Amino acid sequence: MHRKLPALTADNRAFWQGGEQGRLFMHWCEDCTRYFHPPGPVCPKCASLSVRPKEVSGKATVVSFTINYQPWTPNLAAPFAIAIVELPEQTGLRFLSNVEEPVEQVYIGMPLRVVFEQQEDVWIPLFIKD
Amino acid sequence: MSTRLYEKEVAITGIGQSEVGRPSQLSGMRLTVDACLQAIADAGLERSDIDGIACWPGDNNNGDSFSPVGPNALKNALGLEVNWFGGGYEGPGPLAGVINGAMAIASGLCKHVLVFRTITESSSRLINKQASALTNKTAGRDSSFAWQWYTPFNVLSAVNLMAIYAQRHFHEYGTKPEQLAQIALTCRKHAQLNPKAVYRSPMSMDDYMQSRMISSPLRMFDCDVHCDASTAIILSHKDAARDTKNPPIRIEAIGAALNQPWSWDQISLTEGAAFDVSKMMWSRTDLKPKDVKSAQLYDGFSILTMIWLEALGLCPRGESGNFIEGGQRISLTGQLPLNTNGGQLSGGRTHGLGYLHEACLQLWGKAGERQIADHQVAVTAAGGGPLGGSLLLVKE
Numbered sequence: 094m095h096r097k098l099p100a101l102t103a104d105n106r107a108f109w110q111g112g113e114q115g116r117l118f119m120h121w122c123e124d125c126t127r128y129f130h131p132p133g134p135v136c137p138k139c140a141s142l143s144v145r146p147k148e149v150s151g152k153a154t155v156v157s158f159t160i161n162y163q164p165w166t167p168n169l170a171a172p173f174a175i176a177i178v179e180l181p182e183q184t185g186l187r188f189l190s191n192v193e194e195p196v197e198q199v200y201i202g203m204p205l206r207v208v209f210e211q212q213e214d215v216w217i218p219l220f221i222k223d
Numbered sequence: 224m225s226t227r228l229y230e231k232e233v234a235i236t237g238i239g240q241s242e243v244g245r246p247s248q249l250s251g252m253r254l255t256v257d258a259c260l261q262a263i264a265d266a267g268l269e270r271s272d273i274d275g276i277a278c279w280p281g282d283n284n285n286g287d288s289f290s291p292v293g294p295n296a297l298k299n300a301l302g303l304e305v306n307w308f309g310g311g312y313e314g315p316g317p318l319a320g321v322i323n324g325a326m327a328i329a330s331g332l333c334k335h336v337l338v339f340r341t342i343t344e345s346s347s348r349l350i351n352k353q354a355s356a357l358t359n360k361t362a363g364r365d366s367s368f369a370w371q372w373y374t375p376f377n378v379l380s381a382v383n384l385m386a387i388y389a390q391r392h393f394h395e396y397g398t399k400p401e402q403l404a405q406i407a408l409t410c411r412k413h414a415q416l417n418p419k420a421v422y423r424s425p426m427s428m429d430d431y432m433q434s435r436m437i438s439s440p441l442r443m444f445d446c447d448v449h450c451d452a453s454t455a456i457i458l459s460h461k462d463a464a465r466d467t468k469n470p471p472i473r474i475e476a477i478g479a480a481l482n483q484p485w486s487w488d489q490i491s492l493t494e495g496a497a498f499d500v501s502k503m504m505w506s507r508t509d510l511k512p513k514d515v516k517s518a519q520l521y522d523g524f525s526i527l528t529m530i531w532l533e534a535l536g537l538c539p540r541g542e543s544g545n546f547i548e549g550g551q552r553i554s555l556t557g558q559l560p561l562n563t564n565g566g567q568l569s570g571g572r573t574h575g576l577g578y579l580h581e582a583c584l585q586l587w588g589k590a591g592e593r594q595i596a597d598h599q600v601a602v603t604a605a606g607g608g609p610l611g612g613s614l615l616l617v618k619e
Binding site for chain 1: 363364365366368371372373374375376377378379380382383386387388389390391394435436437438439440441486487488489492
């Protein structure tokens with residue numbers, strides 16, 4: 094499916110390109126010993142610059158979701174599932190993604206694991222039922 | 224920090240609104256001029272009395288139909304000589320123009336600020352159906368600090384994010400589709416008494432349930448309807464307000480909390496910014512939620528209206544579904560008439576200032592067939608997700 098790709102920066106590169114090695118990275122503050130998202134050059138909690146991408150397990154659960162039925166553009170294959178997923182590494186550590194399968198059976202609390210879809214130099218982290 | 228409450232120095236003295244077209248044959252600038260001249264006259268002022276202009280979001284997208292006219296263009300068109308003007312997207316949502324204008328008055332820069340909001344999303348869709356899709360907002364790769372985290376997953380409309388909030392609301396509180404439907408049904412009922420409303424034909428629960436699913440659980444009728452329109456509000460210093468035509472409507476309290484993460488996926492899905500906005504607003508007044516006799520609450524998507532009802536304390540948290548069930552409480556004769564002009568769902572997506580315009584019409588007893596009982600205290604709120612602002616209004 095066609096996807097608009099993110100502009101890569103020194104801050105977000107690990108998140109969008111980790112999938113090249115099949116790895117999911119989230120940003121980690123060495124001082125707080127906490128993850129934060131979206132990634133940035135500074136920890137929003139303690140303003141430490143000692144931050145880096147750190148690998149996570151790639152497991153997640155669905156916090157909430159929607160099935161999109163509207164074909165917003167001609168090259169969109171609806172329906173598809175959009176979910177906010179939370180990672181087991183830390184309460185509240187979450188991001189938005191797609192649940193690739195099964196699309197219309199997604200439910201809140203559903204266990205997931207990450208898969209990657211490569212487009213150009215971006216490896217988009219998507220999820221399937223675990 | 225000073226305890227001075229700046230909004231107490233500011234009153235609303237005039238309102239104006241252009242035709243609400245779907246589409247309009249008029250230019251965005253003409254719609255704006257119609258609204259602004261009407262508002263100036265409504266206040267009993269002259270063009271030369273206006274010494275400030277405020278607008279949200281301003282012309283930040285170079286003529287984009289979401290906001291085709293900004294303060295600079297309007298200043299030129301109307302030949303206004305002002306001490307201050309400002310626009311721009313960053314701020315507490317669609318009421319930001321009012322909030323900024325009130326600050327300009329309280330700071331002593333201005334006496335009478337013209338606040339406006341113009342939108343031409345209906346006519347732009349005749350040319351390009353995808354005009355407002357997020358994918359069209361930035362050419363090439365997405366470098367927006369917020370949207371780059373959504374558009375790669377084909378979140379191309381805000382409805383997807385609102386649907387995720389609605390799904391969570393259903394999950395946590397047991398909210399039912401029949402309850403959510405009451406926002407759309409109530410708006411449609413009220414729109415039938417508003418000659419300017421876009422959708423005026425009757426709508427039944429069956430009509431709602433059979434409408435197309437856009438992004439579950441939100442259906443077509445949970446999404447507001449595009450239009451071409453401009454709305455204008457005159458804010459005046461309370462001392463200057465005494466000389467104007469209408470009984471001043473005081474801004475009793477402003478809510479404009481900005482401390483949630485500015486992000487659609489990192490905030491609390493059942494609260495957004497709305498609960499913080501409300502906390503700020505109620506901390507700046509002795510009035511209580513029970514004093515509010517009418518509410519004009521953002522319904523860009525129906526679920527947001529439910530969140531605002533809870534956030535503002537107009538019903539207990541998680542209980543907006545029960546509160547609106549059957550629609551009686553939020554009808555024109557109910558305990559809390561809601562979106563009395565049909566909101567954006569049926570009235571038209573005037574985007575923010577339309578609610579304030581309607582609140583003033585109702586307080587001044589000028590709402591025609593849809594006029595509700597005489598009252599002094601009204602609330603309006605606009606925004607969703609990380610955006611949010613609210614105004615508590617008191618008619619003198």
